[in-house]
Every structure is written in structure tokens, then in C-alpha cells.
Amino acid sequence: EETSTYKLYVVGHSIVNLTSEDGSHGGGQGGRGSKRNGNEFGAGGDGQDGNKRQKSSSSSNMQYTDQQLQQIANLAHADHRMYSMPTRMAFPFDLLVRSLCPNIIGNDLVKAGIILCLLGGTPPEVSGIEARSGMTIRSNSHMLVVGDPGMGKSQMLLSANQVAARSVYVGGNTASSRGLTVSLTKEAGGDMGIEAGALVLADRGVCCLDELDKMPKTHQDGLLEAMEQQQVSIAKAGVVASLPSRCSVIAAANPKSGHYNMSKSVAENLSMNGPLLSRFDLVFILRDEADSDRDRMISGSIMGRVRKGDSQSGNHQVKQQLDGRMANANLVPMQHRLPWVNNFQKQPLPMQQVKDYIAYAREYCRPKMTDAAAEVLSDYFMKLRHPGMNESKKDNVPITTRQLEALIRLSQARAKACLRPYVLKEDAEDVVELMIESCKQVHMDESGRVDKARGGVGGKSKQRRAFLQAMRDSGQYEFLYSDLQRIADRLSLP
Numbered sequence: 001e002e003t004s005t006y007k008l009y010v011v012g013h014s015i016v017n018l019t020s021e022d023g024s025h026g027g028g029q030g031g032r033g034s035k036r037n038g039n040e041f042g043a044g045g046d047g048q049d050g051n052k053r054q055k056s057s058s059s060s061n062m063q064y065t066d067q068q069l070q071q072i073a074n075l076a077h078a079d080h081r082m083y084s085m086p087t088r089m090a091f092p093f094d095l096l097v098r099s100l101c102p103n104i105i106g107n108d109l110v111k112a113g114i115i116l117c118l119l120g121g122t123p124p125e126v127s128g129i130e131a132r133s134g135m136t137i138r139s140n141s142h143m144l145v146v147g148d149p150g151m152g153k154s155q156m157l158l159s160a161n162q163v164a165a166r167s168v169y170v171g172g173n174t175a176s177s178r179g180l181t182v183s184l185t186k187e188a189g190g191d192m193g194i195e196a197g198a199l200v201l202a203d204r205g206v207c208c209l210d211e212l213d214k215m216p217k218t219h220q221d222g223l224l225e226a227m228e229q230q231q232v233s234i235a236k237a238g239v240v241a242s243l244p245s246r247c248s249v250i251a252a253a254n255p256k257s258g259h260y261n262m263s264k265s266v267a268e269n270l271s272m273n274g275p276l277l278s279r280f281d282l283v284f285i286l287r288d289e290a291d292s293d294r295d296r297m298i299s300g301s302i303m304g305r306v307r308k309g310d311s312q313s314g315n316h317q318v319k320q321q322l323d324g325r326m327a328n329a330n331l332v333p334m335q336h337r338l339p340w341v342n343n344f345q346k347q348p349l350p351m352q353q354v355k356d357y358i359a360y361a362r363e364y365c366r367p368k369m370t371d372a373a374a375e376v377l378s379d380y381f382m383k384l385r386h387p388g389m390n391e392s393k394k395d396n397v398p399i400t401t402r403q404l405e406a407l408i409r410l411s412q413a414r415a416k417a418c419l420r421p422y423v424l425k426e427d428a429e430d431v432v433e434l435m436i437e438s439c440k441q442v443h444m445d446e447s448g449r450v451d452k453a454r455g456g457v458g459g460k461s462k463q464r465r466a467f468l469q470a471m472r473d474s475g476q477y478e479f480l481y482s483d484l485q486r487i488a489d490r491l492s493l494p
Contacts, residue, residue, distance in 0.1 A: 064356065064360065068356050071353050071356065071357075072356060072357050072360050072419075075092055075095065075349070075353070075357055076092055076357075076418060076419040078091045078092050078095060091341075092417055092418045092419070093112075093115070093414065093417035093418060093430075094337060094338060094341040094345075095341070095345060095349055096115050096349075096354060096357070096358070096417055097111045097112050097115055097338055097341070098338070098341050098342055098345050098348055098349075099348035099349040099350075099351070099354050100114060100115060100156070100159055100160070100163065100354070101152070101155055101156045101158075101159035101160075102348040103155065104152040104155055104156060105297055105298045105302075105342075106294055106297065106298065106339075107151070107152065107156070107286060108334070108335070108338035108339060108342070109284065109334060109335060109338070109434060109437055110145060110156065110284045110286070111156065111338075112334060112338065112430075112434060113143050113282045113284065113434060113438075114143065114156060114160050114250060115358075115413075115417065116141060116282075116410050116413040116414060116417075116431075116434075117140075117141045117142070117143050117160075117206065117248045117250050117282075117413070118160060118163060118164055118206060118248070118358050118362070119358060119361055119362055119413040119416040119417060120139055120140050120141065120248060120362055120409070120412075120413055120416075121139035121140070121141065121408065121409035121410070121412035121413055122139060122366045122367055122368070122412045123139045123366075124137055124139065137405060138228065138229075138230045138246070138409075139409060139412075140230065140246060140247060140248040140409070141248055141281045141282070141406065141409050141410055141413065142227055142248060142249045142250070142251075142279055142280045142281050142282075143248075143249075143250050143251070143280060143281065143282045143283075143284075144212070144251050144252075144253065144277070144280040144282070144283045144284070145157075145250075145251070145252045145253070145284050145286065146252075146253050146254075146255065146260065146266060146269065146270065146283065146284070146285050146286070147252075147254070147260065147284075147285060147286025147287065147288075148254070148255070148258075148259050148260055148286065148287055148288040149254060149258070150288065151286040151288060152286075153210070153252035153254075153286065154210050154252060156252075157169065157208040157210050157250060157252050158208075160206060160208055160250055161206070161208045162351060162355075163351060163354050163355050163358060164205055164206040164355075164358070165205065165355060165358065165359035165362070166202065166203075166204060166205030166206070167202060167205050167206040167207070167208060168198045168199075168201050168202040168205070168206075168207050168208070169208045169210070170198045170207065170208065170209050170210070171210050171211050171214075172209060172210060172211035172212045172213070172214045172215035172251075172253075173211045173214035173215070175198070175209070175215060175219065176219050177218065177219040177221070177222035178197065178222075179197050179198060180197045180198050180199050180219070180222050180223065180226070181197045181199060181200070181222045181226060181232040181234070181245075182194055182195065182196060182197050182200060182232055182234050182243055183195045183197065184234070184236050184237055184239060192237050192238070192239050194234070194239065194241065194243070196243070197232070199223075199226045199232060199245040199247060199249075200232055200243050200244070200245050202245070202247040203244050203245055203246050203247055204246055204247065205247050205248075206247055206248045206249075206250060207247045207248070207249050207250070208250050208251075209249060209250070209251040209252070210251075210252050211252070211253065211254070212251045212252065212253040212270070212272075213253040213254050213255070213256060213270050213271070213272075217271070217272075217273060220272070220273065220276055221273075221276075223249070223276060223279070224275060224276060224279065226245040226247075226249075227249055227276075227279040228279055230244065230245055230246045230247075231243060231244050231245055231246075232244075232245050249279075249280075251280070253270050253272075255269040255270065256269065256270065256271055257269070259288075260285060260287055262444070262445060263445065265442075266283060266285070266442055278402065281403075281406035281409065281410065282406075282410075282434060282435070282438045283438050283441070283442050284437075284438060284441060285441040285442070297339075333433055334430055334433055334434070335433070335437070360419075361416040361417065361419055362416065365415075365416045365419050365420075365421075366421070367412050367415035367416060367420055367421055367422055367423050368421065368422055368423065369408065369411070369412070369422075369423045370422050370423055370424065370425075372424070372425040372428075373411055373423040373424060373425050373427060373428035374428075376425055376428035376429055376432060377404070377407045377408065377411065377428050377431075377432070380407070380432045380435070381399065381403070381404045381407065384399045384403075384439075385399060403435075406435075407428075407431055407432070407435060410431040410434065410435075411423045411427050411428050411431045414427035414428075414430055414431055415427045466491055466493075467487065467488065467491060467493060470487045470490070470491060471484075471487060474487070
């Protein structure tokens with residue numbers, strides 16, 4: 001059911017505000033109704049017409065043919081026990097990752113994060129005033145992909161836009177705060193009307209935001225409320241209203257200097273505010289580095305497509321390495337399992353089948369957390385919050401309950417990928433692996449060491465530059481240890 005007070009339907013580029021559950025007419029406080037394209041917005045809505053639209057819209061979204069249901073069931077029960085592996089493989093999830101943007105070789109963990117964002121978590125069961133006001137914990141996950149040019153970020157976003165049942169693709173270089181949220185327009189009769197932005201149009205779906213770095217900071221602030229509270233509020237020209245924007249945001253951005261600078265934090269590379277960066281559950285950094293195995297796999301796949309679809313030629317050596325890892329491991333992590341599936345599954349699934357499967361899982365699957373999965377997530381959260389005896393408390397990763405909620409949402413989405421009613425331990429372990437890789441990429445400095453203070457706006461890189469600038473300003477060419485200690489004390493450095 002709808003968790004907002006009013007039913008919102010998109011007609012062209014306008015919003016029609018229909019009747020609420022109790023039959024009362026909707027409308028913002030102080031705002032009068034205005035007509036557009038024969039549909040009324042505000043206090044003059046027709047309740048009977050709204051009920052008809054609701055039934056027709058809901059029935060069209062829930063209809064599946066017998067062939068589609070059979071394909072969904074076959075994919076949900078797909079499993080394999082190759083090479084006498086003792087553990088069960090999550091083959092439906094691996095197949096979905098394999099079939100998302102198959103032309104982009106590698107970046108399997110990024111594709112896995114996109115699949116989890118498309119599926120979403122389990123919405124909380126609320127009723128009464130909480131359901132009408134939208135005061136619930138969000139079940140949609142957000143993801144940010146930062147990387148050098150030519151790493152396939154836009155292609156993966158376009159593929160996610162095509163696979164999602166309801167999605168909106170927006171370019172940050174041409175988007176504004178009003179275009180993302182809502183705007184007011186003056187009608188011919190002098191009344192005010194509301195125009196929906198991209199986040200409102202993507203309600204109960206996905207909003208793919210490309211070129212986020214090209215968007216000015218003043219326009220980025222419009223994403224804060226929509227990403228966390230899952231609604232967009234407006235109070236202008238006598239119109240006070242809140243519109244639902246219950247969508248997952250998958251964003252891609254390029255570093256401002258062209259290539260990602262490992263001596264700077266993510267926020268410094270993008271010139272992004274810390275509060276907006278903290279809204280993303282997963283952050284991945286794609287760097288164009290020379291890797292012989294990865295380059296061999298990419299070149300073999302590209303040359304294979306040129307050779308009339310033989311995309312696996314030239315990858316025999318890589319395939320043998322992956323087979324050895326799969327045969328000798330009891331618990332296979334995703335970074336080894338997903339590349340093996342790419343070689344095992346020669347052809348990806350049809351896009352329409354993937355789209356039907358994701359829409360069915362998002363609509364009907366409501367997995368619940370089990371004790372085993374909750375223990376895995378809780379142990380990982382406590383390990384980050386309270387490091388071991390050999391680690392200093394100052395060096396722990398800045399993690400809050402927001403990240404714990406993100407782990408729960410992603411685990412529920414991981415269970416949805418297999419159409420399971422419960423979240424198993426293997427779901428939690430895959431999500432923890434994703435979160436570890438995301439934290440590792442975000443907090444790694446230029447020397448390859450994990451700088452656990454780089455998650456915020458500044459970090460040790462900012463402190464290091466301040467220290468070097470203070471040494472230059474002193475005018476000295478030689479420094480004693482006491483001089484360096486005095487500069488550090490003046491800057492309040494640890």
C-alpha cells in the first residue's frame with residue numbers, strides 16, 4: 001500500500017493529487033486547486049476518478065503472464081554444485097550481476113551493489129499516523145561510483161535505468177535543484193501548480209544521477225531530504241506540501257582534476273559536502289590502473305566480440321586461475337565467485353527477464369532477518385566501532401547506526417535476489433564483503449595504507465597539507481624534532 005497521505009500520479013510532466021485513503025480530498029495548506037490536462041490538483045479532485053485510476057495503475061503493475069512467472073521461478077531455483085563444492089552457491093544473484101551491463105568487463109562488485117540498490121530492502125510495517133506522514137526508516141539504498149574517465153560508469157547507470165521497472169535518468173550538468181525536487185508554476189487562471197522533479201517521478205523506483213560532480217553545491221543540497229527522509233517538502237507561494245520520493249539514488253561522478261587523487265579524500269576529489277556523502281550506503285572508486293590479469297580479460301573479451309561473439313577467447317589462462325580458486329575454497333568470496341560465473345555463464349540473461357525478475361522480487365518478496373545473519377552484521381559493526389587490542393581507538397572507521405541500517409537494507413536486498421523469505425548468513429557475509437571493499441577504497445591513501453580518518457570531509461590528507469603549509473610559512477629550511485612538535489601542537493594535530 002501507499003505510505004503517503006495522497007496518491008500521486010504522473011500525467012505528462014504534471015502531478016495529479018487524488019483522494020486519500022479516507023476519501024478526503026488532498027491539497028497543500030493554503031494552496032487552491034488548479035486544472036491541467038483535464039485533471040485537478042488540490043482541493044477540487046474527483047474521488048471516484050481517482051479510485052479508477054488507482055485500480056488500473058495497480059493492476060497494470062502486478063500482471064505477469066504464465067511464461068514470465070515460469071521464467072522467474074526457474075531463475076529463482078537456479079543452483080549449481082560445480083567442482084564438488086561443499087557450500088551452496090547463490091546462483092540467482094550471481095546471474096543477475098552477470099547480466100547487468102555485460103559489455104563492461106570487471107567491476108563485478110560495483111554491479112553487485114547496483115543490483116542490491118535496484119532490489120531495495122524490506123519496507124517497515126507501519127500504520128496510522130506514521131503511514132500517513134511517511135515517518136518511517138527508509139528501505140532504499142543509495143550508491144555512489146567515483147572513477148576516472150572511461151571506466152564505464154555511465155554505461156552501468158544506463159543499464160540500471162533500463163533494467164529497473166520505474167526509473168529516471170538525469171545528467172548532473174543539466175539538472176537543477178528544482179528539476180530534481182519540485183517547482184511551482186503559475187497557471188492561466190492565476191493559481192499555482194506543482195511540477196514534479198526527477199526524484200518525485202522516480203517514486204518507488206530508481207533515480208540514476210550521472211555527472212554528479214558537474215552539479216553546483218547549491219543544487220546538491222536538494223538531495224539531502226529526499227535521500228534520507230524519502231520525501232520532498234515545499235513551502236512557497238502559499239503552497240505547503242510534502243511529496244514522496246521513495247527511490248534509490250545511484251550516482252556517478254568524475255574527480256574534479258580528471259583523475260582520482262589518492263592523496264585526497266573522496267569529498268575533496270569531488271568538492272562534495274560531507275552530509276551528502278554520508279547519505280550513500282556504498283561508495284566505490286574506479287581507478288584506471290595497469291593490471292595484467294584484468295587487462296588480459298578485457299582485451300580478450302573485446303577481441304572476442306569482434307570475432308563474431310566469441311567473447312571468451314583469450315581468457316583461458318584467467319579461467320584456469322579462477323577454476324583453481326573456486327575448487328580450493330570452502331567459502332568463496334564474491335571477488336572470486338563473480339568472475340568465475342562470468343566465464344561459466346557464456347551468455348547473459350535477456351534484459352526483459354532480468355527486468356521482470358527484479359520487479360517481481362521488489363514487489364512481492366519481504367525477507368525477514370534471521371539470528372545468524374543479524375549476528376554477522378552486529379559483529380562487523382562492533383568490530384568497526386570498537387577495534388581490537390592492537391589498534392588505537394582513534395584509528396577506527398567513523399561508522400554510525402546509519403551504516404548499520406545500510407547493512408540491514410543491503411542484506412534484505414541480497415535475500416530478495418534469491419526470492420527467499422528470510423535473510424541467511426551467506427547474504428550477510430556477501431554484504432559485509434561489499435561494505436569492507438567500499439570502506440577500503442574510501443579510506444585508502446596514496447601509499448596503499450588504510451587511513452581511517454578519510455571518510456569525512458577532511459582526513460589525514462588535509463592535516464598533512466596544513467602541516468606542510470605551516471612548515472613553508474615558517475621560513476626555515478632545517479627543522480629539529482622540537483620544531484616539528486611545536487608546529488603540530490599549534491595546529492592541534494595528534
